Amino acid sequence: MSSGAVSKASSDGFRLPEDIVPTHYDVTVKTDLEKLAFDGFVKIDLDVKKETSTIVFNSSELTLGHASLISDAFKVEQSGLSVLVDKDTERATVQSPTPLPAGSKVQLRVGFEGKLTGSMMGYYKSTWEDQGRKKNYALTQFEPTAARRAFPCWDEPLLKATFGITLISRADTVNLSNMPVISEEVYNPSSKPASDIPELSKLFESLSTADQATEKWKITRFEPTPRMSTYIVAYANGHFDYLESSYKSPLSGKTRPLRIYATSDNIHMAQFALDVKAKVLPIYEQVFDVEYPLPKLDTLVASDFDAGAMENWGLITGRTSVFLLDPKRADLVGKKRVATVQSHEVAHMWFGNITTMSWWDNLYLNEGFATLMGEVIITGKVFPEWKVESEFITQHLGNALDLDAKLSSHPIEVECPDANQINQIFDALSYAKAGSVLRMLSNYVGEDRFLKGVSLYLKNRLYGSSVTKDLWDGISEATGIDVAKMMDNWITKMGFPVLTVTETKHGIKVRQDRFLETGPAEPKDNETIWTIPLNILTVDKDGRPSVDKTAVLDEREKFIPLDTSLPFKLNAGTTGVYRVLYTPDRLAKIAAEAAKKDSIFPLNDRIGLVHDALVLSRAGFAKLSSALTVMSLLKNEEEFLVWDSIANNLQVLKSTWFEHQETVDLLDDFTRALFAPLVKRLGYVYSETDSADISQLRTKAISMAASANDEAVVNELKSRFADFRKSGDESKIPADLQRVIYSTAVKHGGKEEYDVMKAIHEKPTTPQVGIAAMLAMGSSRDLALAKETLDYTLTNARDQDVMYFFSGLQSNPLARRILAQFFKDNYDALYKRFEGNFSLSYLVKMSFSGLATVKDKEETELFFKDKDVSKYRLALSQMLDTINAKAAFIDRSSTDLSEWLKKWKQGVKL
Numbered sequence: 001m002s003s004g005a006v007s008k009a010s011s012d013g014f015r016l017p018e019d020i021v022p023t024h025y026d027v028t029v030k031t032d033l034e035k036l037a038f039d040g041f042v043k044i045d046l047d048v049k050k051e052t053s054t055i056v057f058n059s060s061e062l063t064l065g066h067a068s069l070i071s072d073a074f075k076v077e078q079s080g081l082s083v084l085v086d087k088d089t090e091r092a093t094v095q096s097p098t099p100l101p102a103g104s105k106v107q108l109r110v111g112f113e114g115k116l117t118g119s120m121m122g123y124y125k126s127t128w129e130d131q132g133r134k135k136n137y138a139l140t141q142f143e144p145t146a147a148r149r150a151f152p153c154w155d156e157p158l159l160k161a162t163f164g165i166t167l168i169s170r171a172d173t174v175n176l177s178n179m180p181v182i183s184e185e186v187y188n189p190s191s192k193p194a195s196d197i198p199e200l201s202k203l204f205e206s207l208s209t210a211d212q213a214t215e216k217w218k219i220t221r222f223e224p225t226p227r228m229s230t231y232i233v234a235y236a237n238g239h240f241d242y243l244e245s246s247y248k249s250p251l252s253g254k255t256r257p258l259r260i261y262a263t264s265d266n267i268h269m270a271q272f273a274l275d276v277k278a279k280v281l282p283i284y285e286q287v288f289d290v291e292y293p294l295p296k297l298d299t300l301v302a303s304d305f306d307a308g309a310m311e312n313w314g315l316i317t318g319r320t321s322v323f324l325l326d327p328k329r330a331d332l333v334g335k336k337r338v339a340t341v342q343s344h345e346v347a348h349m350w351f352g353n354i355t356t357m358s359w360w361d362n363l364y365l366n367e368g369f370a371t372l373m374g375e376v377i378i379t380g381k382v383f384p385e386w387k388v389e390s391e392f393i394t395q396h397l398g399n400a401l402d403l404d405a406k407l408s409s410h411p412i413e414v415e416c417p418d419a420n421q422i423n424q425i426f427d428a429l430s431y432a433k434a435g436s437v438l439r440m441l442s443n444y445v446g447e448d449r450f451l452k453g454v455s456l457y458l459k460n461r462l463y464g465s466s467v468t469k470d471l472w473d474g475i476s477e478a479t480g481i482d483v484a485k486m487m488d489n490w491i492t493k494m495g496f497p498v499l500t501v502t503e504t505k506h507g508i509k510v511r512q513d514r515f516l517e518t519g520p521a522e523p524k525d526n527e528t529i530w531t532i533p534l535n536i537l538t539v540d541k542d543g544r545p546s547v548d549k550t551a552v553l554d555e556r557e558k559f560i561p562l563d564t565s566l567p568f569k570l571n572a573g574t575t576g577v578y579r580v581l582y583t584p585d586r587l588a589k590i591a592a593e594a595a596k597k598d599s600i601f602p603l604n605d606r607i608g609l610v611h612d613a614l615v616l617s618r619a620g621f622a623k624l625s626s627a628l629t630v631m632s633l634l635k636n637e638e639e640f641l642v643w644d645s646i647a648n649n650l651q652v653l654k655s656t657w658f659e660h661q662e663t664v665d666l667l668d669d670f671t672r673a674l675f676a677p678l679v680k681r682l683g684y685v686y687s688e689t690d691s692a693d694i695s696q697l698r699t700k701a702i703s704m705a706a707s708a709n710d711e712a713v714v715n716e717l718k719s720r721f722a723d724f725r726k727s728g729d730e731s732k733i734p735a736d737l738q739r740v741i742y743s744t745a746v747k748h749g750g751k752e753e754y755d756v757m758k759a760i761h762e763k764p765t766t767p768q769v770g771i772a773a774m775l776a777m778g779s780s781r782d783l784a785l786a787k788e789t790l791d792y793t794l795t796n797a798r799d800q801d802v803m804y805f806f807s808g809l810q811s812n813p814l815a816r817r818i819l820a821q822f823f824k825d826n827y828d829a830l831y832k833r834f835e836g837n838f839s840l841s842y843l844v845k846m847s848f849s850g851l852a853t854v855k856d857k858e859e860t861e862l863f864f865k866d867k868d869v870s871k872y873r874l875a876l877s878q879m880l881d882t883i884n885a886k887a888a889f890i891d892r893s894s895t896d897l898s899e900w901l902k903k904w905k906q907g908v909k910l
Helices: 003-011 198-205 209-214 271-288 332-348 364-382 388-404 419-424 429-445 447-460 468-479 483-492 584-594 603-618 624-633 640-656 661-682 692-707 711-727 735-747 751-762 767-777 783-795 799-810 813-825 827-834 839-848 854-864 873-905
Strands: 020-032 037-048 052-058 063-071 078-081 083-086 091-100 105-115 122-130 133-141 162-170 174-177 181-186 217-222 235-238 241-248 255-262 297-302 315-319 497-503 507-514 536-539 545-548 557-561 579-581
Touching (some): 020 198, 037 052, 037 198, 052 105, 063 091, 078 091, 091 105, 105 198, 133 315, 162 174, 162 198, 162 235, 174 217, 235 315, 241 271, 255 271, 271 332, 271 364, 297 332, 315 332, 332 692, 332 735, 364 388, 364 429, 364 447, 388 640, 419 873, 429 468, 447 468, 468 483, 579 603, 584 603, 584 624, 603 624, 603 873, 624 640, 624 661, 640 661, 640 692, 661 692, 661 711, 692 711, 692 735, 711 735, 735 751, 735 767, 751 767, 767 783, 767 799, 783 813, 799 813, 799 827, 799 839, 813 839, 813 854, 827 839
Parallel strands (some): 020 162, 255 297, 497 579
Antiparallel strands (some): 020 037, 037 105, 063 078, 063 105, 083 091, 133 235, 174 235, 241 255, 497 507, 507 557, 536 545
């Protein structure tokens, strides 16, 4: 957003007034983990930009004391000033007795109190068990607008300041914050606190005489931070253990300490995340040519956490499942999750922390970059065997295009004037589509030049704020290309194109139109013209392939000369953010070529081919049977990621037709025919000598065969579960097969198997084991057990875990309608429980998006008609679009799907 737009937002009342801005905070917080409360005071140095008598800042869920003002504008301190709080706008106002002239300096002092609740927002409590005894600790989660729940502040990313944090706690606990500790002293009731600060004395006065006599308290002071936004301030207090490492900066030669903190029951599983952090940090420094600026980088593993992880500067926080794993019992999925999340959060130390978006409409400048850099470019350098660049196509590009194909989509750069909207844009568009668009740009200009431009962008905005133009300027300087002209519509317009390829004797005509999951877009929805790198792969007469990266479609339609008698394909490498629609004949030729052992189409092209074929048929641009033919032609494929694409698309079909049993049975037949031979070839035994590809393909083949009720596979998995139950030996279940064995045991078992899962969930040996058990609890075909699982979410489940239970039930066709009804029946309780969290939008989607009829859509719309949907409006619209698209898909393609599957089963050549 430009500076002019910022001013407009302020005047419209969406943003704080700009007449006074903070420059430094001294925040002191006393944490009482026994009483689950905190109190403190803040001293904020302010610059007066424009004469005013009114000081407006953010505060929410806090009890504020009287305020004091110290200024060179008046001779004596103005104390005892009332603080007026508006709960709806989360703002507080202090009136100065005399006007504050422009250019003057002011210090605002305010005391505050708050409760440590389980809200997972602001400064909150998390719980754990230490040898059977329940304990609490406290930590912060401020993004996007919850710093105001912990201390009074100017809670907007543009309003950067430095922070001095002081924490007061019981002496046997550990205090953490963004910066290193500079002093720590035990408080002596008979002496005055260090520095003899009156406000500090008052905090200790709140302790009873008995408390002071029996409890030792300490004061921990931290180094001041660089200029930073409130949402990445962090602190924590509790009984934490740590592991320690370090890395040497390749730019300065400095050695920085690295730690990971966790509770004593978990710390033994934290080494891998610490090792990843030590490996990626020097690579980031080299790539960006900007040194990590803080003296240390800690990670705190949280037992209760709403999002996946959070990039607080110098103190990353996150769920147990994204930072912990048992190296002796780690599956590859779990290792990838820990590595990519840790790398993603480290990327934010530059994207977001050193250089921060000016407002939340540019969130993608943080998240899109952290997705591309953290989960692809840097992780790929550390773990090349994982092929993360290819996996990106399914994991991120596919998710982005699925969401962006809806009329209810939003641009990557989206207006979000208030807090209700901000939470909702932390979605696949801000993360995955933004990362995909940046990946497309990187491929077009060349990765080296792209990264050089990114380095220039960071250096130009060090410790400052940025908007989209700043990024384009940096990459343009490095490449000589008018990046803004090329990229503007990809960022500011919603949607993406489908390219229709029509062949002529001398070449091809390529036309772009907006792609919608419901079919061709109406003219009013089809006005955008994107600048599209076509990346045309062609073959010469000697069979040698080459890619033309210069071809660009920047108009509605263009003719491109090429020899159509030879193989060709657009979107080589599947780096473009679009779909390609060929004639049925050309699609068949591309699929036949892709199926060859020595195919000219590399891995990424084969992955993209599978996804494009199904998605285009779902939207009615092609017959569904053509996508099935592509899958059947690839039955001799050897790469896991192609099989993964096939598996994902078959699951989409089965999920869509979940109430059409004859079709489901035919899809199961087809699935077994594709995946059972892989199971026979690869077996069930995992070896340290297996490649990542072989391990993942084995897991996928067994999971798909089991989901299709292959008798031999189901019996094998049930047998392994039975052996595990008898012996209690977890080694009977390979870590990579944990989820499918658990779910298969419950699906084909009864109350006994279900109760085993519940017991495992309540005392899991690793976070991955706990998640597998939660998902499995939703797999039962006994609807009474499905209802028991839902009741369990209301009474026993941690808030952060409810989404896992919902996910397990949503994946179970028999439980979907029960899940939707449960959400309706318990709406008020669920809304109150999750209204401020990211989880609310996910639960709305999960509860209903499995449904697939027009009647479902109408009934769901009716249910929400009288609800305040402001906190999940985007999720609701997207979910309704999903149901609508599924219903249209069923209506359009049922006959084609059934006929193709029946012919295939009869052995008819297709």
